[in-house]
Every structure is written in C-alpha cells, then in structure tokens.
Amino acid sequence: MSSLSIHNTLTRRKEPFVPLVPGKAGIYVCGPTVYDYIHIGNARTFSVFDLVVRWLRASGLAVRYVRNITDVDDKIMERARSRNEPIEALTERTVAAFAEDCARLNLLVPDSEPRATRYIGPMVEFIETLEKKGLAYRGANGDVYYSVRDFPGYGKLSRRNLDELRSGERVAVEAAKRDPLDFVLWKAAKPGEPSWPSVFGAGRPGWHIECSAMSCRELGETFDIHGGGWDLQFPHHENEIAQSEGANARPFVNYWMHSAFLNMGDEKMSKSLGNVFTAREVLAKLDAVQGGEQLRFFLLRGHYRSELSYTWDLLEDAGNTLRGFYTALREVNPEEGPVDWSHPLAKRFRDAMNDDFDTPIAFAVLHELRGEVNRARSPALAGLLKALGGTIGFLQADPEAFLKGGVSVDAGKGGATVDVDALVAERAAAKKARDFARADEIRRQLDAAGIVLEDKPGGVTEWRKK
C-alpha cells in the first residue's frame, strides 16, 4: 500500500507525508483579499487545495482546514473609497460572493475562515513578542518593521540570498527602514484609514503578520501543510516564516505547497493586459448545471505544479470529457457505497494521488474505469467510478440532470422556448407510425436548439444538452 508523498517547496523534492500528530493533519491556505470577485487564477489555487484536503481526508486523516480572509488592506481601502462604500460593506459583500463562487466550484467550506480584522489582538501580541526578541523595531514614522537581517535563514523557502535581493531598485524604499528588505508589521494610523489602538500606537497590521498570528491560533506554532499560489512564496511566505519562527523559536510549517499559475492563453494574467477573468464571468458563460464542475475539472485535470493555459477551447474540451464520465454513470446506475480499495484500478488511482496528487494519472485511471463500466455494464464498477471521483470532489451530481443541463432551451426562432418533452413524445408517435420524415425533422429542430436525442432500446428516447 502506497503512502502519500508531497512536493515540499522547502526542499524542492517529494517527501513522504508524516503528520505531526498521527492520524491528523493541519493545513493553512492563504485565502482571498476581499476587495473584488476572485479571478480564475484564484479559483485554481483554491481548487487545488480543496483537492488536497479531500484527498487527505479520503486517506483517513482527520484534517483541520483553515483558509483565511484578508479584510484589511490597501486595495480594500482604495476600492471602498473609489466606490464611496463603507469598508465593511465592501468586504461583507465580497465575502458572500466568494462563498457563492466556492460553492459553484464544489469547494469544501474550511473548518475555519479567520478574518484579519478579528485577530488584531493576537497580531499585536505577536509583534510584541518579535520586538522583545529583537526582531522588530519602531521606525521614525511610527511604523513597526521586521528586521530581516536579524533572522538567520531568511530566504530559505524561496532560496534567496539577502545580499542578492536588490530591493529598492524598482520601488522607493521607505526611509524609516533599517534595511530595504525589512517589511512592515504594523502601520501607523493615517487620517481616514481604519485603525486599532495598540501598544505601538493606533494603526493597522501589515499583510504578512495576519497569517502568522492566525495560523498559530488556529493550528498551533508548528503545523503540517501551508499552501498558496506560487507567487506567494516570496515575499509573503518567506516573511511568515521569519515572523513565526522568529517569535516561536520552533519550525513553522513542515510541508510548503505552492500551486502553479493559470495563464490566459500564453500570456500572464494581468490587469495591465486586461485579461483578468473572474470566476463568475467564466461561470456565466457555461451551463448553469454543468459549469461549476466543468471549470473545476478544467482547473484540476492537469498537475497542480504545472502552469495551465486558459482558453475557451480547453474549457470546452474539459466539458466534453466530463460529460463522458456522466454518460457512463447515466447508462449504468452506480451502486452507492464506499471505495473498494482492493480493486486494481482503485489502487492505481490511490497510487497516483499519493504521488504528490498526480491528477492526470488519476483521471486516466478513471477513464479506464469508465471503459470497464461501459463494457461490463456493472453497477458495482459504476459505483467505484462515482466513489473514486467523490474522493476528489467529482461526479457526485445526478447524471441525467447533469447531462440535461440547466439553462432554458431556446429554439433560436422568435425566442420561443422549446418544449422538449412534448416534441420527444410527438416524435415517438411519428416513429411508431413510421413517419421518419417527421421524426427527423423534430430531431433537427431540437439539434438546432442544442438538444441531442438518444434513442434507446425499447422505444425510450433520452435527451441531453449538446
């Protein structure tokens, strides 16, 4: 029986996963900054870690899953100001929208979603500890900074050498910093900005400190897995390590996981290129019933450490493939039940997932299983297919409902909605009378409306969305 290996960014290699406490796992994922809807790159990252959590649980571990919400930040303040909306109204609205997007993508609700604004106290205490240990200092401008030169090992995650980091070349360095790479822990209050009282004076926390303080509260000083997008490696996660290990004098995280980027075609997603799509923009273009799982499948069928290109064709391709799975489950009613891990295909699926979440192979196994289901028409095998898909958050919808899709069917002529069932019934009568001309006319009419008819043995006609 294979066991899980995880690629650890700290060591840049796959390592056997050994939980801190046998049978349990703690995972912290850097969540959204709630000033706008999440984009599909965010969706990829969150989907990846949803997959990780699901697989850890499928492996029998009791997982505590924490994903934070950053609700105090410069971008939030700017957005609230430009929209002339109170900050809290903006963040509450965005948090609610985020929850909707997650639900469409079939993302698990984390066990805890700590918000920065509710952990100001712990953050201040954290900074106090750092100051006592000589790792933090107060600048002339009232800000409190972390002194990176006083933390041995700074750069170990992103493999950067302090002297090679030419900070300040591209951005002006704050004069109050002793070293250009020092980062802010506490920002002194400015007029019109939200602030909290503290021993450092009124102010608000820097970005990095929330994750150190909240992960410590939620998961302890040392925990198993910390995840996020590739770009967070530096400086965010490097700074988290400096803060947490500096304050606690213990290892912070055992396994660092970073998901690769999603690009727009062959271009990087960026606001200046104007090619940032929100998850809900993409979902709006997809079928109301199928779209969420289609997007999830598109995001997860490649390996999480490989870059992924977003194109409409690839999204459609993912939809075609996914429909293939559901077609098999529609044709052979799956037995409900847990995974039979003794089945050879189940073993191969597990081996693939245990090999650093190798979803391309896992899905290849599922395709083989799909073929077996169709050949053998075995409810037990169909049940295995569904159960295996379920371990990573797929194939749990009702197959017929999934294949019929969710949007109203429009004939494209005068905007009239087609009554599919009535037409199918009429066609059945025509077929019985051997009026194939009429039957084919109805087929064509429905085809034009995006409906494919499938005649089954016994005179039954199924239909699905094209």
Add this chain to the structure above:
RNA sequence: GGCGCGGUAGCAAAGUGGUUAUGCAGCGGAUUGCAAAUCCGUCUACGUCGGUUCGAUUCCGGCCCGCGCCUCCA
C-alpha cells in the same frame, strides 16, 4: 544581473532506460430506420547536437526556443 521552470503526437496532459499512458478531436468498422451513446480498430510523440549505454523520449553536457519570480499579485 540573481534564482528557477519548461519544450511529448491536431489540441491537452502524465510517465518511463528496452514492453499501449490517458482524454478531446480525426479516420475506419460494429450497432442504429437515420442518429446519438457505446464497443472494436486506427493515424500523428517525446526541441536540437553530442556523451554514457547492448539499448535513451527517460541519465549527463552544450545549444536553440519559450516562460516565471526577484515589486502588490493565487
């Protein structure tokens, strides 16, 4: 300049020192009133030049090409 990643068939995407990845698309066949679905079969591969090896897509080196981070960023 520093650090790092990748080039696999039409498209996507794994993996392996010698034996079919897999999917979508295409093509042929079975099946079907016609279709669809399904099944069977099938065509396109491992950037380039060398090295190691009985044998390399798979290990090593050079080269070419593409890309990322070093600044807020999933």
